[in-house]
Amino acid sequence: MKKIILILLSALLVFCSSPSGNGGGDDTIAITGTVQLQGKTDHSGVAIGLYKPVVIDTALAAINARYPQIGVILTQETEFDHRKETPVKTALTSADGSFELSGIEKGIYHVVFTADSFSIVYKLNQEFSSGQTLSAVTIKPALYLSGTLNQDLTVENQTIITESNLTIAAGAGLTLGNNVLWLLGDNVLVTVNGSLICNNNTSYINIDALDDGHKWNQMRINTDTDLNKLVVRNSQNGLHYYNCSGLVTNSRFEKHNNQSLLYNNANDKWLKIDKCFMSDNTLSFLFIEGVDSITIDNTVLYNTEKGIDASNTVFSLRNCLLKKMTKGIDHFFSGHAIILFNGFEDQCDGIQMAYKVLDELYPMKWNNFENISSYCLRLNQDLNNLAINYNNFDSNCQGYIINSADSINATYNFWGITSVEKINQKITNGSRGVTMIQPIISERIINAGIK
Structure with a gap:
């Protein structure tokens, strides 16, 4: 009987240790492939890194979940940067370009290919459920681009490295297609006097600092330019539109020192920003000065000192979220604004305005103000023609209005409370200011x- 039991135990042990059994054997896989360095016969030394997908910042993911109709949906394509992550496995190619990554747990990974003086190639969201061979990868040399570009140039599936200032001359053009990574050196300035074409790409064009901890200066755009599907990070001043018109759509901006986008000296010009997601700047997202027309629609502005810093400007803000900042809008000197259907959340002051606006109606309607720790509206000096109607001022806002301007029409709003006396306790009027709140809306x- 003991001999039978020993035989059964031995058989069970063999079964459990077998890779084909269900007893928890080695469940890892191997990934193989080949890499070709364009223009080379020796393809050795290419580094292959296997990375886990990054976790999208929880606060930003919550914004996407609550307001999926505005900004861009943050994905691995917009958020992953291999330079900030640690690979789970690495390998180097041999002379024929072959490589093997072994001992890999099944799952979804990003595969990154790097080699000195060559482009960086990403293969994102690769699902590995069994040992397999990747499709052959061809890597182009990196394009080193500085000085003056005097001819038309199209770049696709390539990394651009700009180590010193670059000017795109009048009459020349730079067209960026799919899978372009543009890395700019410390304090580098790119000046566009010709054309920059980035509006036919289906994948994101990434523009970032060359070295970690450094900031490139700005991209100064002096000619009418439309830009689509950019990821722009780590600069001093981001994109600078100067005395020209343009369209910036479906783009991601992050971690700029001064602003993501600067627009100034644009008489009889226009700029439209639509469906962009800007986060984590130091001073502001948009700096606007001396502009006749700028439209900001369907855009997320999150975590900075000022969302929009504007002076002597005519602008429209519709269907945008301004969240976690000292001031949502700071609008000074002459100008005009239309502020409709926006959300102002988790701020000190929602909107601050001062000095005379143009003799036009200045509508602030159908906006939500939530969790404002100081005042939703701070109105100073010679303001006129304000129409503050049909807004929701939640009761969790510390104060509603400081009015040091003229008589203000703030009727037909919901204040979170129905007592006129308690509403007026959250409104401060200066020597000239009179804020009319009745009739109020009770729901x-x-x-x-x-929307």
Whole structure:
């Protein structure tokens, strides 16, 4: 009997240790492939890194979940940077370009290919459920581009490295297609006097600092330019439109020192920003000065000192989220604004305005103000023609209005509370200021806020 038991135990042990059994054997896989360095016969030394997908920042993911209709949906394509991550496995190619990554747990990974003086290639969201061979990868040499570009140039599936200032001359053009990574050196300035074409790409064009901890200066755009699907990071001043028109759409901006986008000296010009996601700047996202027309639609501005810093400007803000900042909008000197269907959340001051606006109606309607720790509206000096109606001012806002301007029409709003006396306790009027709040709306306005 003991002999039978020993035989059964031995058989069970063999079964459990077998890779084909269900007893927890080695469940890892191997990934193989080949890499070709364009223009080379020796393909050795290419580094292959296997990376886990990054976790999208929880606060930013929450914004996407609550307001999926505005900004861009943050994905591995917009957020992953292999330079900030640690690979789970690495390998080097042999002379014929072959490589093997072994001992890999099944799952979804990013595969990154790097080699000195060559482009960086990403293969994102690769699912590995069994040992397999990747399709052959061809890597182009990196394009080193500085000085003056005097001819048309098209770049696709390539890394551009700009180590010193670059000027795109009048009459010349730089067209960026799919899978372009543009790395700029410390304090580098790119000046566009010709054309920059980035509006036919289906994948994101990434523009970033060459070295970790450094900031490139700005991209100064002096000619009418439309830009689509950019990821722009780590600069001093981001994109600078100067006395020209353009369209910036479906783009991601992050970690700029001064602003993501600067627009100034643009008489009889226009700029439209639509469906962009800007986060984590030091001073502001948009700096606007001396502009006749700028439209900001369907855009997320999150975590900075000022969302929009504007002076002597005519602008429109519609269906945008301004969240976690000292001031949502700081609008000074002459100008005009239309502020409709926006959300102002988790701020000190929602909107601050001062000096005379143009003799036109200045509508602030159908906006939501939530969790404002100081005042939703701070109105100073010679303001006129303000129409503050059909907004939701939640009761969790510390103060509603500081009015040091003239008589303000703030009727037909929902204040989170129905007592006129308690509403007036959250309104401060200066020597000239008179804020008219009646009639009030007793229930939350469902049509207000982001659509």
